[in-house]
Amino acid sequence: MIDTHSHIYLEQFDEDRQEVFNRAVEAGVSDIFMPAIDMGSIEQMEKLSHPEIKFYKMAGLHPCDVEEVLPSDLEKSLSEFCSRDDFFGIGETGLDYYWSTDHLANQKESLRIHCKVAKLLAKPIILHNRESTSDLLELIRKEQDGSLTGIWHCFNGTVDEGKKAIDMGLHLGIGGVVTFKNGGVDKTVAQLPLDKMVLETDAPYLSPTPMRGKRNEPAFMKYTAQKLAEIFEMDLSELISTTNRNSKTLFKIN
Numbered sequence: 001m002i003d004t005h006s007h008i009y010l011e012q013f014d015e016d017r018q019e020v021f022n023r024a025v026e027a028g029v030s031d032i033f034m035p036a037i038d039m040g041s042i043e044q045m046e047k048l049s050h051p052e053i054k055f056y057k058m059a060g061l062h063p064c065d066v067e068e069v070l071p072s073d074l075e076k077s078l079s080e081f082c083s084r085d086d087f088f089g090i091g092e093t094g095l096d097y098y099w100s101t102d103h104l105a106n107q108k109e110s111l112r113i114h115c116k117v118a119k120l121l122a123k124p125i126i127l128h129n130r131e132s133t134s135d136l137l138e139l140i141r142k143e144q145d146g147s148l149t150g151i152w153h154c155f156n157g158t159v160d161e162g163k164k165a166i167d168m169g170l171h172l173g174i175g176g177v178v179t180f181k182n183g184g185v186d187k188t189v190a191q192l193p194l195d196k197m198v199l200e201t202d203a204p205y206l207s208p209t210p211m212r213g214k215r216n217e218p219a220f221m222k223y224t225a226q227k228l229a230e231i232f233e234m235d236l237s238e239l240i241s242t243t244n245r246n247s248k249t250l251f252k253i254n
């Protein structure tokens with residue numbers, strides 16, 4: 001399995017990171033994509049290794065870390081990191097109106113800068129969205145010139161919003177929330193095309209049922225995969241090979 005979104009480099013894993021990786025391998029995780037929170041994340045990512053897991057770095061500035069002033073070198077540093085062969089995407093970026101709307105204009109400007117770099121380098125963008133769906137989709141629609149690809153990470157929109165995102169060239173990142181009872185995400189996802197979905201954890205956040213409330217880790221992605229296989233009424237192995245293929249195509253890995 002390919003975990004397309006894991007903050008495995010964060011301090012929440014400092015105590016037992018190798019055990020977390022061992023459990024991931026046992027659960028069938030072979031590849032982990034790491035979206036950044038800020039440029040400091042990259043140094044942490046570079047320390048990681050495990051003989052049976054491939055790690056993929058990304059660079060970006062999380063919308064919750066956008067402050068009063070955007071870093072003046074944001075575009076330059078994003079371009080420098082993401083143009084390297086060992087960087088596979090731009091993010092995470094996006095909009096978050098839940099934590100704060102104080103720096104809304106800067107969140108949007110930061111997102112536009114990420115989009116520009118993603119288009120220039122032809123690498124996917126990773127989009128965070130919280131209580132900001134219509135603004136996010138509107139901004140992406142304006143930025144889309146036919147060359148922008150990416151993931152609406154932790155998808156929790158409506159069927160209509162999911163379709164709009166897919167029409168705009170985005171994939172949907174399916175994480176733990178699809179397993180939540182009463183969340184309704186499972187019923188939404190059932191009406192959207194599986195060939196536009198990728199698996200993710202968002203570790204250490206958003207653990208799937210039955211691990212809900214605990215620190216999330218890549219091994220727990222098996223619960224999300226099982227749920228998705230149930231929704232689409234297919235074998236787990238078929239579900240995994242389909243979502244793996246989607247991820248490989250999107251990130252241009254073999």
Ligand SMILES: [Zn+2]
Nearest residue numbers: 005035092202
């Ligand atoms: Zn994230």
